[in-house]
Amino acid sequence: MNGSDQPDVLLDVPTLSVDEITLDVQNLQAHLSLDARVASLVKLTAGVDVSIEKVNLTIKGVDASALLVVRLDNVRAIIERTLTTLENNPQIVDRLLESVDNTVNTVGGVANTALLPGGVISQTVNTLGQTVQRTVDATGNIVEKTLDNTGKIVSSNNVGKLLDLQIIKETTNAAGQTVRQVRDTSGGIIEATLDKSGKVLNSKVISNGSAK
Template sequence: MQRGVRDTAGRRDAGGTEKPKGEKKPEREREERFPREQRSDEERAPRSRRSDENGTPRPEREDASTTSRSQRSDQERVPRSRRSDEDRTPEPHEERGARAESSDASDVYLDIPVVKVDEIELEVENLSASVALQAEVLDLLKLNVGVEVELGRVDLTIKGVEAQALLKVRLDNVRDVIARVLETIDAHPEILEHVVEGAQRTIENVSEGAGQAAAQLGQGAGSALEETAETAGDLVEGLVDDGDEDEDEDEDEEGDENEEEDENEEEDDAEDAEYEDAEEEWDEEDEDQDDEEEER
């Protein structure tokens, strides 16, 4: 595949064949882009790769400033799909040129190569593919661009399928913009002073605000502590006063209870005395009656 990139780049530069937008592609070109029965298994796997301007392939990686994601459906999402083994025969290198042409100028290139399937019964929801690019230089430059295609719900049967997808990112424009920014900074380094001053002002504002907040927090905490202490003191004093009053009341109550007991005892004693007196009287009366009977 990497060799194909170089081959294609050379062909593109030499031929310079650019097709107007919207024009139907000749069958030969489609055949080159969808070479039948000439794809190796290695090329069927999606991959991301970078290439230099001179065509020297780089190790596979995605640029840190670029995000790309895709959700594959075909083989991965469809349990009832069948792939034809006869379509997996390797392809000669010269036949890969046209397909690799798409990657020659792309810095990030996620390739979902030709997928050939006999039949798919596809039923998925929220199938989406998106690719985006983001770049920032301090507060001087913020770039962001992206595209997304989304299918809400897909329920279909498809036979004799050949499909492919490409997600591409070019960093040329962003690189040029960043280069211009850096050149401008190089020519006018005072720009950075403004940036630094702005950052310092931001930091000062933040620290000042934090200091004021901390001071207010301290004041608030101090006031709260003072009030809490006063409240606690009042409560303690109140508790102490209440405690003394309670003790006096308890003593009074005990005295009252003793007096009541004494009164009750006195009453009992009085009743006992009356009863004894009555008994004595009864005994005397009995003795008197006995004496009268004896006299009789």
């Protein structure tokens, strides 16, 4: 076997001598897989699944040899061609990086909105494919924001006040402050802490509302 014809996996058992083997297997599951990929351009997956239940095997006096040769030339060739294409066409990599950057911006924009005081009451998608979020700001206003697919705020409007929502529960904490739970028109439940004058000190979303 010359150097250029070397296999990727070689298992050579020239001699195997067995006098007696007793095997009792109830349940055996095995998975052999190959996963090769280059960015999001090429993905090759090959696998073998084996499942055995209740096997009783007895072997006596065996003399055998085994040879296993595995070659992955086709897989290697596909990956090499892909890398060559990327090298000759660097604009493909630029496009991939732009896609990643847009995804990060979108996730970052949504995450930043979710971290605003009060949190996200509800989140829907309008007919234009834009994300519409209802949040509570620091002063207790219900704010509805529309974001494009990059996470940029397209519009923002105050649509109500926390103190005007339906009260479903009210208690007093150890500091003498009023802790009030209210229900938004979207169905979301918000808990707000008020001072003695009725001013909103802080708020948080207990449960999100349903989609419109």
